[in-house]
Amino acid sequence: MTELTPVLSATWGLERSWNFDTYCANGGYEGAAKAMKMAPGDIIQAVKDSGLRGRGGAGFPTGMKWGFLPADDGGPRYLVVNADESEPGTCKDIPTMMNAPHTLIEGVVITSFAIGCHHAFIYVRGEVVHVLRRVMKAVEEAYDNGWLGKNIQGTGFDLEVTVHSGAGAYICGEETALLDSLEGLRGQPRLKPPFPAVAGLYARPTVVNNVESIASVPPIIAKGVEWFTSMGTEKSKGMGFFSLSGHVKRPGQYEAPLGITLRELLEMAGGMREGHELKFWTPGGSSTPIFTKDHLDVPLDYESVGAAGSMLGTRALQIFDETTCIVRAVERWTEFYKHESCGKCTPCREGTYWLELILRRLEAGQGTRADIQQLLDTCDSILGRAFCALGDGAVSPVASSVKLFREEYERHVDEAGCPFDHAKSALFAYSTSADSLTGARSLTSAEEAHA
Amino acid sequence: MTYDDTTAAKLTKEAAAIMARYPVRRSGLLPMLHLVQSVDGHVSPDGIQFCAQQLGLTSAEVSAVATFYTQYKRRPNGEYQVGVCTNTLCAVMGGDEIWRRLSERIGIGHDETNEDGTITLERLECNAACDYAPVVMVNWEFFDNMTPEKALQLVDDILAGKQVKPSRGADTVASFKDVSRVLAGFSDGRADEDQGAGVATLAGLNASKDAASKNASKGEPESVKAGARAAAKPATTAARGKK
Numbered sequence: 026m027t028e029l030t031p032v033l034s035a036t037w038g039l040e041r042s043w044n045f046d047t048y049c050a051n052g053g054y055e056g057a058a059k060a061m062k063m064a065p066g067d068i069i070q071a072v073k074d075s076g077l078r079g080r081g082g083a084g085f086p087t088g089m090k091w092g093f094l095p096a097d098d099g100g101p102r103y104l105v106v107n108a109d110e111s112e113p114g115t116c117k118d119i120p121t122m123m124n125a126p127h128t129l130i131e132g133v134v135i136t137s138f139a140i141g142c143h144h145a146f147i148y149v150r151g152e153v154v155h156v157l158r159r160v161m162k163a164v165e166e167a168y169d170n171g172w173l174g175k176n177i178q179g180t181g182f183d184l185e186v187t188v189h190s191g192a193g194a195y196i197c198g199e200e201t202a203l204l205d206s207l208e209g210l211r212g213q214p215r216l217k218p219p220f221p222a223v224a225g226l227y228a229r230p231t232v233v234n235n236v237e238s239i240a241s242v243p244p245i246i247a248k249g250v251e252w253f254t255s256m257g258t259e260k261s262k263g264m265g266f267f268s269l270s271g272h273v274k275r276p277g278q279y280e281a282p283l284g285i286t287l288r289e290l291l292e293m294a295g296g297m298r299e300g301h302e303l304k305f306w307t308p309g310g311s312s313t314p315i316f317t318k319d320h321l322d323v324p325l326d327y328e329s330v331g332a333a334g335s336m337l338g339t340r341a342l343q344i345f346d347e348t349t350c351i352v353r354a355v356e357r358w359t360e361f362y363k364h365e366s367c368g369k370c371t372p373c374r375e376g377t378y379w380l381e382l383i384l385r386r387l388e389a390g391q392g393t394r395a396d397i398q399q400l401l402d403t404c405d406s407i408l409g410r411a412f413c414a415l416g417d418g419a420v421s422p423v424a425s426s427v428k429l430f431r432e433e434y435e436r437h438v439d440e441a442g443c444p445f446d447h448a449k450s451a452l453f454a455y456s457t458s459a460d461s462l463t464g465a466r467s468l469t470s471a472e473e474a475h476a
Numbered sequence: 477m478t479y480d481d482t483t484a485a486k487l488t489k490e491a492a493a494i495m496a497r498y499p500v501r502r503s504g505l506l507p508m509l510h511l512v513q514s515v516d517g518h519v520s521p522d523g524i525q526f527c528a529q530q531l532g533l534t535s536a537e538v539s540a541v542a543t544f545y546t547q548y549k550r551r552p553n554g555e556y557q558v559g560v561c562t563n564t565l566c567a568v569m570g571g572d573e574i575w576r577r578l579s580e581r582i583g584i585g586h587d588e589t590n591e592d593g594t595i596t597l598e599r600l601e602c603n604a605a606c607d608y609a610p611v612v613m614v615n616w617e618f619f620d621n622m623t624p625e626k627a628l629q630l631v632d633d634i635l636a637g638k639q640v641k642p643s644r645g646a647d648t649v650a651s652f653k654d655v656s657r658v659l660a661g662f663s664d665g666r667a668d669e670d671q672g673a674g675v676a677t678l679a680g681l682n683a684s685k686d687a688a689s690k691n692a693s694k695g696e697p698e699s700v701k702a703g704a705r706a707a708a709k710p711a712t713t714a715a716r717g718k719k
Binding site: 044111161208270281447 | 510563603604616666677
């Protein structure tokens with residue numbers, strides 16, 4: 026049985042856990058103090074040796090990303106923290122910044138020192154005001170205590186940090202869209218290459234990392250590479266958040282070594298809600314192909330999840346029981362992708378639009394069997410053809426659900442309606458009213474305008 | 477522009493403070509749009525003109541950005557932005573029913589504002605609190621584990637002019653304009669207000685603590701992983717802190 030390993034979450038729940046004093050009383054800034062006595066190249070090497078991979082979804086090795094920065098040419102280079110957490114199901118960075126924002130700030134100090142950055146940015150999604158307050162306050166406290174600003178801790182190293190609030194656009198979680206947004210533009214992805222390491226913010230060398238990735242750096246430095254690599258599997262090292270949500274008894278944040286299984290996590294979370302069984306789940310947010318109870322024992326590491334046909338993503342485990350209609354679930358995710366598609370490229374903009382219409386028709390019992398094939402064909406027109414990963418992500422739930430639950434799609438056609446009582450999935454009792462029984466809701470004028 | 481002299485002077489000063497945060501002033505556009513929203517309650521034509529002037533852009537360039545982001549409102553917004561998450565997980569767990577009941581009670585649909593301008597209702601995308609589903613947000617503060625009854629009480633309180641308290645966040649929900657000011661990067665000094673970390677947030681920590689105390693009563697297991705050792709210590713620290 027794998028055991029939980031609370032590291033980033035270790036201080037959550039302490040009295041004023043978000044304050045500088047609490048953080049320092051629990052070993053805070055020890056990693057930064059140690060790092061600033063190291064050669065920057067040695068810090069990068071340590072992070073490479075740790076095997077830390079990006080915790081924002083793509084899983085790219087963090088140290089390698091830092092290593093891609095070209096040699097210092099005397100001009101500025103930037104660190105940008107992607108704190109625009111908004112992948113459906115993902116809810117780990119928000120509690121991290123709410124309860125222990127200094128883990129992030131300390132990581133920013135170490136990373137900036139390592140890559141030679143003197144101005145770092147934290148791009149926080151705009152829809153979480155109290156998180157923004159806590160991050161802004163943590164930055165202030167770090168300035169007041171000599172961990173930011175000029176001549177940090179007498180080392181001669183200078184670092185400014187700007188906290189920047191987004192304004193409600195999922196696509197800004199894509200790193201190049203985030204950079205455009207941070208430059209005051211519409212948040213639309215850029216063509217790569219050049220990658221941000223070469224031409225990022227203001228066309229200067231830039232590292233963009235997720236909150237959890239950056240927050241994992243201080244303990245790696247403080248406790249050592251060996252400590253970190255003692256957790257996890259051969260190729261997926263260290264610990265990470267597994268965010269359980271949905272029809273489980275105790276949903277929440279479970280920090281565990283990579284390679285833990287859903288079966289183990291479910292046991293820790295008290296199992297499925299009483300009297301129900303697992304039907305399907307996402308291993309890493311809605312952009313990752315769905316799993317079923319056949320995948321309960323898949324080790325949740327990058328390689329094993331990939332080999333089983335999905336992606337580890339953000340380890341956002343959205344768990345649904347047998348009361349949940351797969352068509353309804355996928356239709357709603359697709360509505361999200363359609364809304365959040367930035368419109369820059371045709372496959373994603375048009376493809377998500379049509380996927381959503383077809384799924385809505387199927388859920389309403391007005392679809393045909395040909396529609397199911399059309400879904401797959403439309404997926405083929407998007408996958409690998411979109412400008413950025415949003416399009417591929419939108420395809421994941423559709424294609425994987427048709428593959429795993431084709432019969433359920435067909436029942437919607439054959440029975441001319443959704444065979445599920447949606448009220449049974451809810452956590453509270455209510456009687457399903459006539460309008461929700463028929464499934465599809467009609468578009469409001471505002472939504473029509475949005476579409 | 478129709479801002480009076482005092483407002484214009486204050487806005488100009490604050491816009492300068494925003495631009496000073498960045499090596500390139502155009503980066504200040506998003507916070508500046510939040511700032512004008514904190515004065516006008518939406519991104520008004522005046523606000524667009526103001527941003528354009530400050531940044532040396534055309535009003536078309538500013539509009540192009542403002543219309544891209546859903547948090548910038550093109551019509552006067554209600555004092556309270558009430559958002560019901562209707563993304564898959566929350567919807568399935570009951571968000572759809574909560575939405576239906578709230579929409580019915582207030583008598584407005586998505587992205588609409590009631591007559592007296594108290595509430596703007598919104599079907600919300602995932603707000604990163606899935607472990608507390610179904611979730612409602614009011615002016616970007618969390619209202620966790622909602623039921624139709626709790627959500628109806630919440631909007632009834634708002635409509636009756638009462639202060640409302642989030643599940644996790646500040647002691648009261650600030651107005652839409654005041655929150656917009658924080659989003660523009662101006663602190664309101666409320667970071668230390670707290671309602672507790674939340675049950676789901678601490679679920680893993682508590683599970684780890686329980687496992688550690690079980691192991692302790694059984695005696696040290698044969699092979700404790702280094703990671704688990706690291707876990708046990710902070711977990712007990714957390715337990716002490718809670719007392």
